[in-house]
Amino acid sequence: MSExxxxxxxxxxxxxxxVSYSQTITDADVKQFAGISGDHNPVHVDDVFAENSRYKKRIAHGLIxxxxxxxxxxxxxPGPGCVYVSQSFNFKRPVYLGDTVTATATVTNIEPIxxxxxxxxxxxxxxxxxIDGVAELYVP
Known part of the structure; x- marks a missing residue:
């Protein structure tokens, strides 16, 4: 595979x-995402609540x-101008604050027409x- x-x-x-992209998830990321998305689930934003959850500490929203x-x-x-057609997500493990996530997308098929x-x-x-899944993009 070429990069x-x-x-x-x-x-x-x-x-x-x-292609790949990496980012470390911070407390600020989680709080900003909660504000933007409206998802203030305490497993993401409340240390005490999260300590008593199955995860034992706060986890990041999967969609981050x-x-x-x-x-x-x-x-x-594909680059600037492309538009999502679809994306699936299978959430396999939690992501904790401080984790560095590397997202990789690999081309599997192309429909030229x-x-x-x-x-x-x-x-x-x-x-x-x-997380794993598949995506389809339209390229103008």
């Missing part, structure tokens, strides 16, 4: 190309990590999958 670092024309996208694919698609592959690109998507923390 793509800049956006490329649709005609140059090939099956097997992949899932949103990293949007960064990849909109800025790298409809200008669609299909991806396998995965987020990992310390080499363990926390």
């Amino acid at each position: 793509v670092t800049l956006s490329i024309p649709f005609e140059q996208i090939k099956i097997g190309m992949s 990590s899932g949103s990293f694919f949007s960064a990849l698609f909109g800025t790298k592959l 409809k200008r669609r690109v299909f991806f396998d998507t995965v987020c990992k923390v310390r080499k363990k999958t926390v």
Whole structure:
């Protein structure tokens, strides 16, 4: 698989190309996401509540990590102007504050007539999958 670092024309996208993005999840990220999304579930924002949960400490909203694919698609592959058609998420493990999440998207199929690109998507923390799924993007 080749690593793509800049956006490329649709005609140059090939099956097997992949891109990655990493970010460490902070308390500020979780609080800002709660404010934007309206999801103030105490397992995300309340230390005492989270200590008594099955996770024993606060966990990040799953869609924070899932949103990293949007960064990849909109800025790298396919790149500026592309639009989501669909995205699935399978949440495998929790992401804790302080974890560094690496999101990777790999091209699995291309439909030139409809200008669609299909991806396998995965987020990992310390080499363990926390989210996987698939995505479909339209490229104008």
